[in-house]
Amino acid sequence: MADSDPEQTLERKRGSGVKLVYDLLRDEILDLKLAPGSAIDEVALAARFGMSRTPIREALVRLVSEGLIETLPNRSTMVSNIDFLGMHAYFDALVLMYRVTTRLAAQHHRPEDLENIRAHQAEFSDAVRSQDALAMIATNAAFHSAIAAAGRNAYYAGFFDRLLGEGRRMLRLYYQSYEDRLPNRFVDEHEEIIAAIAARDVDAADRLGKAHGEQIVEQIGRLLTRHERQDIEL
Amino acid sequence: MADSDPEQTLERKRGSGVKLVYDLLRDEILDLKLAPGSAIDEVALAARFGMSRTPIREALVRLVSEGLIETLPNRSTMVSNIDFLGMHAYFDALVLMYRVTTRLAAQHHRPEDLENIRAHQAEFSDAVRSQDALAMIATNAAFHSAIAAAGRNAYYAGFFDRLLGEGRRMLRLYYQSYEDRLPNRFVDEHEEIIAAIAARDVDAADRLGKAHGEQIVEQIGRLLTRHERQDIEL
DNA sequence: TGTATTTTTCTTGTCGACAAGAAAATCAGA
DNA sequence: TCTGATTTTCTTGTCGACAAGAAAAATACA
Numbered sequence: 001m002a003d004s005d006p007e008q009t010l011e012r013k014r015g016s017g018v019k020l021v022y023d024l025l026r027d028e029i030l031d032l033k034l035a036p037g038s039a040i041d042e043v044a045l046a047a048r049f050g051m052s053r054t055p056i057r058e059a060l061v062r063l064v065s066e067g068l069i070e071t072l073p074n075r076s077t078m079v080s081n082i083d084f085l086g087m088h089a090y091f092d093a094l095v096l097m098y099r100v101t102t103r104l105a106a107q108h109h110r111p112e113d114l115e116n117i118r119a120h121q122a123e124f125s126d127a128v129r130s131q132d133a134l135a136m137i138a139t140n141a142a143f144h145s146a147i148a149a150a151g152r153n154a155y156y157a158g159f160f161d162r163l164l165g166e167g168r169r170m171l172r173l174y175y176q177s178y179e180d181r182l183p184n185r186f187v188d189e190h191e192e193i194i195a196a197i198a199a200r201d202v203d204a205a206d207r208l209g210k211a212h213g214e215q216i217v218e219q220i221g222r223l224l225t226r227h228e229r230q231d232i233e234l
Numbered sequence: 235m236a237d238s239d240p241e242q243t244l245e246r247k248r249g250s251g252v253k254l255v256y257d258l259l260r261d262e263i264l265d266l267k268l269a270p271g272s273a274i275d276e277v278a279l280a281a282r283f284g285m286s287r288t289p290i291r292e293a294l295v296r297l298v299s300e301g302l303i304e305t306l307p308n309r310s311t312m313v314s315n316i317d318f319l320g321m322h323a324y325f326d327a328l329v330l331m332y333r334v335t336t337r338l339a340a341q342h343h344r345p346e347d348l349e350n351i352r353a354h355q356a357e358f359s360d361a362v363r364s365q366d367a368l369a370m371i372a373t374n375a376a377f378h379s380a381i382a383a384a385g386r387n388a389y390y391a392g393f394f395d396r397l398l399g400e401g402r403r404m405l406r407l408y409y410q411s412y413e414d415r416l417p418n419r420f421v422d423e424h425e426e427i428i429a430a431i432a433a434r435d436v437d438a439a440d441r442l443g444k445a446h447g448e449q450i451v452e453q454i455g456r457l458l459t460r461h462e463r464q465d466i467e468l
Numbered sequence: 469t470g471t472a473t474t475t476t477t478c479t480t481g482t483c484g485a486c487a488a489g490a491a492a493a494t495c496a497g498a
Numbered sequence: 499t500c501t502g503a504t505t506t507t508c509t510t511g512t513c514g515a516c517a518a519g520a521a522a523a524a525t526a527c528a
Contacts, residue, residue: 043479276510472527496502
């Protein structure tokens with residue numbers, strides 16, 4: 001299936017291969033195009049991208065260090081499974097980072113940050129309108145990432161990006177289960193958050209960030225309990 | 235200098251090379267044995283460890299993804315500089331994580347966690363007694379990492395470990411400047427934290443974690459302002 | 469037929485070599 | 499002597515090939 005699609009027969013610039021593979025694999029993993037647990041074959045990837053195994057391997061090492069794929073020594077490498085048991089911990093961290101980054105954005109944002117945030121919100125809104133689930137998820141993450149960037153704390157921003165990435169897989173699961181129908185509510189909540197940031201209202205930003213996070217948590221939580229009833233018994 | 239010291243002439247198990255190089259380089263960077271900004275030569279490392287450049291390269295990729303080294307494309311790779319300008323953001327994140335992890339440990343710790351934490355505290359205390367600055371720094375980080383582990387939130391724990399790692403370099407700078415004299419106070423504060431965790435006193439844990447963090451921040455802050463007066467003018 | 473053992477196959481980990489890109493060194497011209 | 503172009507050198511990025519480890523397949527034996 002992959003050999004019929006040589007990703008890029010064009011000449012690539014020296015050093016660009018790793019980034020290309022990394023970005024693409026990362027997106028495919030986060031969009032659930034590569035299912036959790038599915039095997040990753042280095043030689044197949046090398047053939048698909050028309051390059052040797054060395055740059056492929058470096059991209060895989062990066063993905064491993066981000067926890068997106070796992071390797072059994074001397075054996076297989078596969079897409080990491082979503083950690084359902086650690087989900088509670090994940091939501092805790094996510095909500096806290098929603099709060100912290102939104103707060104900081106209200107404090108430290110500059111005019112150009114607001115433009116950037118609004119641009120991402122526009123993209124998100126477009127994605128919602130056109131019912132493009134994958135775009136919705138990606139642009140939503142980008143929106144919140146832009147807020148974190150406006151908060152001017154690289155440590156929080158990096159951590160938050162990581163959480164958002166992991167969350168993209170869960171959100172994908174969520175939307176899939178609802179046949180890609182959309183919660184329009186998110187768009188409105190985003191607007192409120194932007195308003196609070198623009199007004200430099202730290203308390204409102206904190207409160208809205210918390211509410212937004214908890215709302216998502218609650219929705220995904222509903223999905224999971226439903227799934228657990230159907231699939232597994234704990 | 236390096237070629238006189240072939241790190242390991244023994245046979246290594248297949249797959250162990252990367253971890254060996256990674257662990258050693260990481261420690262050398264965090265202990266400031268490799269100065270920030272100093273160049274890293276792949277072939278020299280390959281010679282030093284008696285292996286080819288491939289596993290060296292994978293270790294370097296991991297270190298890059300952790301932000302400990304940086305690479306200029308097609309040119310040099312070097313140890314990352316300590317981000318003094320972003321220090322304020324760092325301290326914010328560190329104090330918050332001190333609070334959160336200590337809180338969670340008070341809530342969720344199990345008996346074996348306490349044993350583990352106390353063991354690390356004993357090591358830290360030994361290091362303080364024997365005036366071993368490097369050991370103090372490493373065992374201090376391990377102590378707090380153990381607390382985070384007891385909090386049962388892998389996301390916080392991972393983030394915190396990363397912050398503690400970055401902090402090891404600053405602490406090293408700090409102790410160096412005081413000729414490795416020690417703040418005995420840390421030992422006592424650690425004991426208080428342990429007591430609060432053992433008593434499952436969440437509020438006390440939060441407060442002590444915050445105070446402990448801010449105390450360290452203040453000390454390092456003093457060091458930096460002193461340095462800034464001496465070295466650079468901003 | 470079922471189980472233990474050997475053989476094969478397949479994937480990963482490592483290696484040595486080569487090519488490209490950039491800096492340093494050399495050289496030419498004024 | 500200084501400046502600009504050219505050559506050399508040095509480091510990194512990529513490649514193809516080989517070896518080791520483990521699973522799967524095949525074989526032998528009861």
